[in-house]
Amino acid sequence: MPGRVLVAYGTTNGSTAQIAEAIAEVLREDGAAAEALPAPSVESVAPYDAVVVGGGLYAGRWHKDARRFVRRHRRALAERPLWLFSSGPLDPSASERDIPPVPGVRKTMVRLDAREHVTFGGRLEEGAKGWVARMILRSGKGGDFRDFTAIEAWAARIAAELATAVPGRS
Numbered sequence: 214m215p216g217r218v219l220v221a222y223g224t225t226n227g228s229t230a231q232i233a234e235a236i237a238e239v240l241r242e243d244g245a246a247a248e249a250l251p252a253p254s255v256e257s258v259a260p261y262d263a264v265v266v267g268g269g270l271y272a273g274r275w276h277k278d279a280r281r282f283v284r285r286h287r288r289a290l291a292e293r294p295l296w297l298f299s300s301g302p303l304d305p306s307a308s309e310r311d312i313p314p315v316p317g318v319r320k321t322m323v324r325l326d327a328r329e330h331v332t333f334g335g336r337l338e339e340g341a342k343g344w345v346a347r348m349i350l351r352s353g354k355g356g357d358f359r360d361f362t363a364i365e366a367w368a369a370r371i372a373a374e375l376a377t378a379v380p381g382r383s
């Protein structure tokens with residue numbers, strides 16, 4: 214039986230959703246039954262053998278949907294192989310060096326014994342919600358800094374670990 218993997222995400226402007234989809238796609242290519250879902254739509258983690266949770270960064274915190282998700286499902290998540298990611302920096306920094314998790318995400322990592330966390334670059338483009346977003350855009354700080362080569366490489370590492378971590382997968 215192939216492993217079932219959930220990639221749950223919290224997003225406001227959709228860019229983290231696309232990262233989650235890219236991760237799920239790599240996992241599917243590797244034979245896992247992976248699905249990317251908005252975190253609030255997940256009723257239960259019970260059907261999944263492993264979970265990846267990602268959130269956009271807003272004012273130094275994970276997206277509220279990602280925070281609520283890990284709080285609500287903490288027991289089930291602590292019993293499963295778990296990976297976390299954040300998406301935020303609107304500059305090339307995330308492609309150039311490892312960016313540590315924000316403090317709240319670090320706590321979640323420790324509490325739930327997550328295997329790894331990675332920060333990917335973010336995206337902010339015209340049409341983003343909120344006046345702060347519009348101000349950032351007006352100051353010329355927008356753009357798409359997501360590195361899909363790095364995202365897919367990370368997903369491939371997860372796939373390799375799943376091959377040993379999830380019973381029934383080889």
Ligand SMILES: Cc1cc2nc3c(=O)[nH]c(=O)nc-3n(C[C@H](O)[C@H](O)[C@H](O)COP(=O)(O)O)c2cc1C
Pocket residue numbers: 223224225226227228229230268269270271272273274300301302303334335336337341343345346349
């Ligand atoms: C109001 C606002 C606050 C933000 N705060 C942060 C932040 O604290 N750290 C960071 O790295 N990126 C920050 N960003 C950039 C976002 O994390 C980035 O645009 C991300 O890709 C958004 O994800 P989403 O499209 O899935 O909502 C901020 C963006 C906005 C609009």
